[in-house]
Amino acid sequence: MKTTRIMATALLLVGSGLTLQMAQAQQLEIQRTDILQQDLGVPGREAVQARVDFKPGAVSIKHSHPGEEVAYVLEGSLEYQLEGRPPVTLKAGEALFIPAGVAHVAKNVGSGKASELATYIVNKGTALVVPVK
Template structure:
């Protein structure tokens, strides 16, 4: 089961081209697009931005990141479940802070496509996406 979730997580990240994971296929229902990757003035840290498009009903695997994530909903309606907190539903124009290492799930709960701009402030050289146990 862990192998299957790990593969699903790897597939979710695919296509970013950000040297964050070697996989090259995308998870069905998700389309990730590179926006930016740049070193920060803090040694060993970088910022990574990706646009993630969610097909109707698409749900991510439970995962975390080795740094903070700022999710900004560009289109549609997304629900975020951060471990230990009640779910939060966001519409286009709303944002959410996800703490480093917090396991979470994102799902499209609207009727059409949904999109987010995910900004990660992470440790350089580490996988940006870690599938939860």
């Protein structure tokens, strides 16, 4: 019984370490820079703008947002896979509307760096990015 608990604890620690390493590796591949956070005229809602830079081949985690997102590609090419829809690839100067709560993934499919200006209209005081399994 004691051996089983020790093994379970060891596996949990190793798994946690691997998850942390994967998250840290992704942070090196994708960098978000917050630009603006402003209350809206609608109570409980706010606008948030961020620049998101993707290194070549970088892929976001599958996630959603507590409100709408408008993704505007500043440079490079990004592929967006919204749950229930075929993938769409955008290049610099193109935009995509992502409805509230829709799980999605973004991937740099170009040969160089890619960047987007993400504008979120979200519920104030909630996590901006919600990981989805």
